[in-house]
Amino acid sequence: MTAVEPFTIRLANSGDDPEIAALVVEGFLEKFRPVFGGRGDNSVRIMEKWIQLEHVSGGVQSLVVESANEIVASVGVRTAESREDVMARGLWRTLTRNLGLPRAFWATTLLSYPRYSAPRDEAYVERLVVTPEFQSAGLGRRLLSAAEILGRDAGKKAVGLHVSGVNVPALQLYESAGYNEISRQRSLMTSYFLNIKDWIYLRKTL
Numbered sequence: 001m002t003a004v005e006p007f008t009i010r011l012a013n014s015g016d017d018p019e020i021a022a023l024v025v026e027g028f029l030e031k032f033r034p035v036f037g038g039r040g041d042n043s044v045r046i047m048e049k050w051i052q053l054e055h056v057s058g059g060v061q062s063l064v065v066e067s068a069n070e071i072v073a074s075v076g077v078r079t080a081e082s083r084e085d086v087m088a089r090g091l092w093r094t095l096t097r098n099l100g101l102p103r104a105f106w107a108t109t110l111l112s113y114p115r116y117s118a119p120r121d122e123a124y125v126e127r128l129v130v131t132p133e134f135q136s137a138g139l140g141r142r143l144l145s146a147a148e149i150l151g152r153d154a155g156k157k158a159v160g161l162h163v164s165g166v167n168v169p170a171l172q173l174y175e176s177a178g179y180n181e182i183s184r185q186r187s188l189m190t191s192y193f194l195n196i197k198d199w200i201y202l203r204k205t206l
Contacts, residue, residue: 007139009146012062012074014055019071020062021048027129034193035107042098049094051076057086060126063146065139073130075143079123079154114162114185114199122203123151125161128170140173151206158205165198179204 012020025032025043036043054060059080065073095104118124125147130139151159161179163170175181179202191197 006067007072007137007142008066009063009142010066012055012064014052016062016064016071016074017048017051017055018044020051020064020074020076021045023071023074023131024051024127024129026131028127031194031196035110036099037103046094046098050091053087053090054078054126057083057090058126059083061150063143063150065130065134065143067134072134073139073143075128075147076126077123077147077150077159078118078126079150079156110190110193113187113190113196114201116162116185116201118160121157123147123154123156123159125159128161135169140170141177144173144177148204148206156206158203160201160203162199162201164196165200166196171200174202177204 021044025047032043032047036046051062054076055062058078059082060076060078062074062076064071092104092108095107099107125144128140128143128147130137130143148159159179160182161174163174165171165184181200182203183201185199185201186197187199190199
């Protein structure tokens with residue numbers, strides 16, 4: 001556990017999943033609203049189950065930043081093999097239960113981007129989010145550094161991640177932290193429905 005007054009960075013536990021889910025939905029609201037619809041409670045329920053699946057079957061560890069006993073930032077990093085079949089079944093059940101069958105098909109299609117399978121020697125950052133009022137406090141960089149330590153401790157040789165081409169602040173953060181652009185994916189579907197034309201894959205050697 002790392003304390004950086006007034007913030008504490010620690011590994012998340014299962015009791016943190018609801019707060020992490022709410023934080024992720026808040027941070028990526030413009031993406032999730034077209035996918036899950038306008039009801040925020042649906043989005044948070046789906047994201048909470050998604051995060052639970054990541055932790056149990058997805059090989060993901062999460063770190064959180066606390067301030068005054070409130071989680072204000074989080075990162076999820078995959079450091080072990082993911083049971084993709086279990087993840088897919090669990091997420092599909094959650095989507096159909098909360099959205100209905102037609103919308104679940106729609107959400108699954110949009111959530112399939114970017115398409116990527118991390119190599120065995122790579123830790124992969126699934127999500128990094130900081131609540132708006134703390135985005136100038138340097139927490140993103142601290143969490144990214146902590147995620148790299150998790151990857152190194154797991155024997156990984158690199159850390160990879162994707163960022164949308166429209167998320168300029170995040171792209172600048174990653175590049176300033178030593179991440180280099182490796183490739184880009186383009187999607188007409190996410191360009192039209194999510195206003196995301198490019199998905200940029202960045203990688204940093206540890």
